[in-house]
Amino acid sequence: MPVQVQTAIFDPGQLLNALHRDQLGVGAVVGFVGYVRDFNDGQEVAGMLLEHYPGMTEKALQKIVREAEERWPLSCVDVVHRVGKLEPGEPIVFVGVSSAHRSASFEASHFIIDYLKTRAPFWKKEDTAEGPRWVDAREGDQTALDKWAPRS
Amino acid sequence: MPVQVQTAIFDPGQLLNALHRDQLGVGAVVGFVGYVRDFNDGQEVAGMLLEHYPGMTEKALQKIVREAEERWPLSCVDVVHRVGKLEPGEPIVFVGVSSAHRSASFEASHFIIDYLKTRAPFWKKEDTAEGPRWVDAREGDQTALDKWAPRS
Amino acid sequence: MITVQFFARYRELLNQDQAHMHWDEHLDTVGALRNRLVDRGEPWILLSEPRLMCARNQELCNLDEPLRDGDEIAFFPPVTGG
Amino acid sequence: MITVQFFARYRELLNQDQAHMHWDEHLDTVGALRNRLVDRGEPWILLSEPRLMCARNQELCNLDEPLRDGDEIAFFPPVTGG
Numbered sequence: 001m002p003v004q005v006q007t008a009i010f011d012p013g014q015l016l017n018a019l020h021r022d023q024l025g026v027g028a029v030v031g032f033v034g035y036v037r038d039f040n041d042g043q044e045v046a047g048m049l050l051e052h053y054p055g056m057t058e059k060a061l062q063k064i065v066r067e068a069e070e071r072w073p074l075s076c077v078d079v080v081h082r083v084g085k086l087e088p089g090e091p092i093v094f095v096g097v098s099s100a101h102r103s104a105s106f107e108a109s110h111f112i113i114d115y116l117k118t119r120a121p122f123w124k125k126e127d128t129a130e131g132p133r134w135v136d137a138r139e140g141d142q143t144a145l146d147k148w149a150p151r152s
Numbered sequence: 153m154p155v156q157v158q159t160a161i162f163d164p165g166q167l168l169n170a171l172h173r174d175q176l177g178v179g180a181v182v183g184f185v186g187y188v189r190d191f192n193d194g195q196e197v198a199g200m201l202l203e204h205y206p207g208m209t210e211k212a213l214q215k216i217v218r219e220a221e222e223r224w225p226l227s228c229v230d231v232v233h234r235v236g237k238l239e240p241g242e243p244i245v246f247v248g249v250s251s252a253h254r255s256a257s258f259e260a261s262h263f264i265i266d267y268l269k270t271r272a273p274f275w276k277k278e279d280t281a282e283g284p285r286w287v288d289a290r291e292g293d294q295t296a297l298d299k300w301a302p303r304s
Numbered sequence: 305m306i307t308v309q310f311f312a313r314y315r316e317l318l319n320q321d322q323a324h325m326h327w328d329e330h331l332d333t334v335g336a337l338r339n340r341l342v343d344r345g346e347p348w349i350l351l352s353e354p355r356l357m358c359a360r361n362q363e364l365c366n367l368d369e370p371l372r373d374g375d376e377i378a379f380f381p382p383v384t385g386g
Numbered sequence: 387m388i389t390v391q392f393f394a395r396y397r398e399l400l401n402q403d404q405a406h407m408h409w410d411e412h413l414d415t416v417g418a419l420r421n422r423l424v425d426r427g428e429p430w431i432l433l434s435e436p437r438l439m440c441a442r443n444q445e446l447c448n449l450d451e452p453l454r455d456g457d458e459i460a461f462f463p464p465v466t467g468g
Contacts, residue, residue, distance in 0.1 A: 020187055037177055269468040
């Protein structure tokens with residue numbers, strides 16, 4: 001099960017270690033963890049609510065993982081994304097990739113989180129001192145995709 | 153202590169989690185783990201001995217970490233590298249980076265392992281069925297540095 | 305029948321997460337459906353914002369995506385997960 | 387006095403991990419030191435391989451690096467850690 005959407009908190013270290021376990025052909029594991037920060041866009045953040053599109057979310061993530069698997073020779077991929085109520089300091093998302101060599105693991109995990117940021121149906125609503133606010137999409141998340149465009 | 157050279161095995165997951173602990177400004181952690189594979193360059197590998205240059209090793213790693221810190225806005229960096237006798241499946245190296253945003257964490261950790269591979273004084277000697285052999289440097293490790301050259 | 309879903313800011317401003325609409329031959333694309341909703345006036349006009357994203361049967365699509373009776377369509381603002 | 391260290395394959399083939407040499411004014415670079423060792427013939431000739439790496443006082447350097455009395459110099463094959 002390479003893709004998991006859940007309300008429960010998770011342990012990033014455990015997920016990182018699980019990507020290698022007993023696979024003696026794996027030389028390189030890369031794990032990315034996104035955390036809730038206590039500050040964003042100039043405001044203190046006391047927590048957030050993560051909304052998603054049940055049904056579509058898992059499909060969107062699986063499609064992104066399949067695209068990565070077509071592009072790089074990977075052993076295992078693991079994506080866990082939380083929804084619901086989150087506190088500052090809690091992990092939001094884990095993207096882990098194992099492979100024989102390091103460049104595939106680095107590039108595939110970076111690719112997956114870049115695509116997740118612009119293609120997977122999640123929306124963050126932050127609690128700030130001025131009340132709740134929907135997080136605005138970052139321009140940089142779109143331009144981050146440029147590096148994955150096929151080279152001519 | 154961002155750099156550690158040791159014979160003892162380590163727990164990559166624990167190191168990954170430690171990069172975030174209690175730092176509410178950290179939004180993105182990337183951890184890379186290199187493992188001993190049971191197969192390399194066409195031969196089965198039963199284990200390896202990792203030689204290093206005591207005294208220089210720590211300095212070389214610290215210099216690479218400093219270069220990364222000058223290049224990207226990072227919160228914490230952690231590099232652990234083992235020496236001595238290693239078995240297939242054991243972790244060799246951990247490179248972890250925390251930062252406010254993901255691109256800095258990805259790029260800095262990738263940069264550090266690429267430089268470590270070509271600049272830090274470690275040498276692997278593998279045990280194979282045909283006896284021990286020194287691992288040959290990979291051409292690809294040199295060319296991997298090209299992507300970090302200053303853009304003109 | 306077309307099922308239309310709204311998420312996040314759209315869901316809040318439209319004060320509904322779901323609508324059902326009868327399909328007809330003029331509703332031949334997801335964009336035509338969007339336009340029919342926008343024509344209702346406030347607050348539906350917000351669906352005319354250029355950054356609107358849409359999905360047909362739970363897959364991202366463009367506004368020129370063909371629409372068929374029975375489809376599940378979703379409109380939502382740019383995603384902000386991860 | 388110059389301390390010269392050898393690692394990995396070089397250490398094994400030279401059958402020593404360390405040598406001490408008197409400094410003189412002709413030993414003005416790390417490369418000059420390397421050449422003097424290579425001039426000893428077998429097995430020292432292996433230090434002439436183009437991929438040789440060197441360090442002066444525990445920092446990577448090139449063969450044109452100036453050499454001073456008291457320096458710690460190391461010669462080693464391309465590194466393979468990580």
